[in-house]
Amino acid sequence: MAGVKSRAAFLLSLVLREHLVWVFLLVVVALAAVVSPVFFQPRNLLNVLRQASALGILAVGQTVVVISGGIDLSVAAVMQLAGVTVAELTKGSNTQAAAALAAVLALGGVIGLGNGLLVAKRRVQPFISTLFVGLLVTGLRLLVTRATPSGVLPPAIRALGSAALGPVPNAVIIFAGVALATGAVLSRTTWGRRMFAVGGNPRAAALNGVSVDRITILSYVVCGVLAAVSGIVLVGYLGYADQAIGTGYDLDSIAAVAVGGAVLGGGKGRVSGTIAGVLLMAVLLNLVLLLKLKVEYQLIVRGLVILGAVAFYSANWAGLRERLARASERTGG
């Protein structure tokens, strides 16, 4: 009996310590099921997952940078550049789609490399360097396209965001693939462990032989490439590339990472937490629409729930977690 109790306390402690945002998400989903039966219709759930995919991919990239001790404010500009460039290069034709896709991913990587070099080699604050790289990218895009990009996408690119494999939207499959791969790299590879080490204490990491600069640069390159993927998925979802698509996604991605439990100073975070953060934001948006709340109440509800999720990481809960952990230790858990 004591063993069962201690195991339960240990599990509760683990959940509260590591997966609190999932608990919060489950509570919101359960409430959604009660207040809006439409929410649980399969079509609606798939819609929510598809709507969350572009932000999810972006937030996974942001998680990598945040864990490594940085932040990337250029991601929305990279998304917009990716969407517009793929439309410009393909002119709506499938024949150039693969090459355009490769070019756009490379472009995202190059911008990430620029960010990484500025942060790692020139010691520019990530907030400043990525903010102004974003402005630079936006300015160059407007200059090259004269702010009038063509917009029409080839069917192959549209399919990435709109079509489905069986019942599951392609965008969701891409999101899941990106999240699983990134999560595996972060938790099971030397590269991943080094990212946590660099974000947690770069000096200690350097003393242990980790190339801090290389890890920092790598994190920004990954984020740049994923921002480009996210941009392509978003324009594919819409079926059209516009220069304004992706506006606001930079802050949304950081919010999702923070809600997911990552420490914005670096060294702590999980892809699974970020996924829950993204889903929480998407579920809330869908729910307030289904409930037909007036816009002011929509904003209040969304703000309160997100704040509530973040507040759950407060000191009191940390104290409870510690007490539960101690209890589980005392009873031999």
Add this chain to the structure above:
Amino acid sequence: MRKILIVALLIALVAPLALMSQAKLGPGMTDTGKYRVGGPWTAGRAGLGDTNAWMTMFGLHFRYGIEEKYAKQFKNFNVTACFWNPAQQITDIEGLVAKKVNILFVDPASEAALVGAVEEAMDRGVPVILASTGVNTDKYVTWVSRNNMKAGFLYAGWMGKKLKGKGKVVALMGIAGSSYAEDVLRGVKQGLSGYPGLELVDVAYCDWSPVKAKSTMEAFIQSHPQIDGILADGGQMALGAVEALLDAGKSIPPITADDWNGWLRLAKQHKIQFLAASGGAPLALTCVDLAVKILNGEPVPKIVEYPMVSFEQDQLDKYYRPDLNDQYFAVSELPEAWIQKYYAKK
């Protein structure tokens, strides 16, 4: 005594002339005599930036006016972009005033926040022309705008006729809390009041974003089994709504939009029943026309309502330009050379 007589005589001659010039000012007209100055002039625009297709078209009309239509009258055109940040726009206005521009165009990011900056510019002798959105002060020379309430009224009236006064409709509006979106919605509600059988079952603000419009429409499709019409305030939001309907395999009900070429392409492709109300981007050129009058000291109207053009699918071939990219707006006052330069499909 002789001097007094001469002065009295001069006053007697000048006073009626001055009164006559006052008398020429019709109701709602602004006397701009004090702004008269020799050219060539320097113009400034504290703008919002090319944040979407409409803003780009709007900005091009300003540029065409200054750089080509009145190229001889203007020597410089200083443009700033605040990207909807009112604090930045206040700084931009102060900077342009410090540069001693002869005329200042402002397309405001906020009606309330810019009052002080606009009034300060006027106090320092720089005539201000408000373009599109207004500012909560009457201290400006002229304000050119589309009648947004009329647009909403037009949408509702068309929908009422299209659905024969019966059905359920949803509305997709611009930015929540902006006077623009609220005016359009007020017009919609007023128009729908004439059709008691027409029910506005849901309203959402999508910030003119096609992505938000698509996500919103996906939720509406789930929560409303019957949607007979969509009142979208703009072509980009209409595109997002239609994409959601197509994905869900639903038929496309009558929908309102604007004269954006991307929308017209989609409407032609899917044979959509629609009403387009022009967004009024060319009003920027009217602002430049008025600037020339102001700097020549000619009276101008305090408020100018830019006329709205509306058309339906039966006039699609007249307005849709397949030779141009999606970013073009059909109701334009740009010359063909400018249209080709910026909008021709590459």
